[in-house]
Amino acid sequence: MRQDEIWDADTAARYDTPGTGMFAPEVLGPTVDRLAELAAGGPALEFAIGTGRVAVPLAGRGVPVTGIELSRPMVARLREKSDLPVVVGDMTTAEAPGKYTLVYLVYNTISNLLTQAEQVACFRNAARHLVPGGRFVVELWVPELRKLPPGQDAVVWQSEPGYIGLDTYDVLNQHVVSHHVTFGEGRDARVSRSPHRYVWPAELDLMAQLGGFALESRHAGWSAEPFTADDRSHVSVYRLGAVA
Structure with a gap:
């Protein structure tokens, strides 16, 4: 994007x-x-x-x-x-x-x-x-690459009621996509994403x-x-x- x-x-x-x-x-x-x-x-x-x-x-x-x-x-x-x-x-x-x-x-x-x-x-x-x-x-x-075990490319960096934030890493190109998930009492959730270079x-x-x-x-x-x-x-x- x-x-x-x-x-x-x-x-x-x-x-x-x-x-x-x-x-x-x-x-x-x-x-x-x-x-x-x-x-x-x-x-x-x-x-x-x-x-x-x-x-x-x-x-x-x-x-x-x-x-x-x-x-x-x-x-x-x-x-x-x-x-x-x-x-x-x-x-x-x-x-x-x-x-x-x-x-x-x-x-x-x-x-x-x-x-x-x-x-x-x-x-x-x-x-x-x-x-x-x-x-x-x-x-x-x-x-937070130290949190990535072999074969895993995602890290949850925040988890609290109504919100989860996680990053997916492309370590070859030094890129990361941050995913922000917000949700309430029902089944629906809202997801937003943003790309970054770390x-x-x-x-x-x-x-x-x-x-x-x-x-x-x-x-x-x-x-x-x-x-x-x-x-x-x-x-x-x-x-x-x-x-x-």
């Missing part, structure tokens, strides 16, 4: 879940706090701004925020709550006006780019938008070098928790023009 087919009007209408899930205060609060700190008083650019889950509260903290977003339905949803400037386009090539102290990608969005070349192009596009010494922040999950932290660091960045910090979450081999995701901060 193409990304514009995934992030359609139906998905945009169901995306916001105020107060719960990704919108829960304990999730969103530390994210906004950390990004406001990293912006260092300057403007920020969000790649794949979506419906403004992070951008709107970050702007409320006094950080001037601009967005790039491929999905027009997601932008329309954002427009219902904010007039933040948004450029409609691909985050690998689209250009936003001005220069920024911070460019950021949250919630695994870089994995929506399905080739290594596109992911490298994303780093290079971030570099084009940053002032010297500016930061590019990437929040990304760690592929990236190991070490590969991400090499992409950063190709874009002119060096890793400044990596943590397991937005509250600067230490990153370990057992963590399922990380927040990596790259500095433009820094020496590795």
Whole structure:
């Protein structure tokens, strides 16, 4: 499926879940706090701004925020709550006006780019938008290949009342499809799917070098928790023009 087919009007209408899930205060609060700190008083650019889950509260903290977003339905949803400037386009090539102290990608969005070349192009596009010494922040999950026994290509990564999430892996091509199954009391269930290209932290660091960045910090979450081999995701901060 193409990304514009995934992030359609139906998905945009169901995306916001105020107060719960990704919108829960304990999730969103530390994210906004950390990004406001990293912006260092300057403007920020969000790649794949979506419906403004992070951008709107970050702007409320006094950080001037601009967005790039491929999905027009997601932008329309954002427009219902904010007039933040948004450029409609691909985050690998689209250009936003001005220069920024911070460019950021949250919630695994870089994995929506399905080739290594596109992911490298994303780093290079971030570099084009940053002032010297500016930061590019990437929040990304760690592929759970250690859970795959021989002959199995699927991992259930979340199971709770009314929801099952599982990933199917193509380890040859470094692709994964996330399947989201929601159901209630009856027999019917709703299934949605999205394709991704997974990236190991070490590969991400090499992409950063190709874009002119060096890793400044990596943590397991937005509250600067230490990153370990057992963590399922990380927040990596790259500095433009820094020496590795």
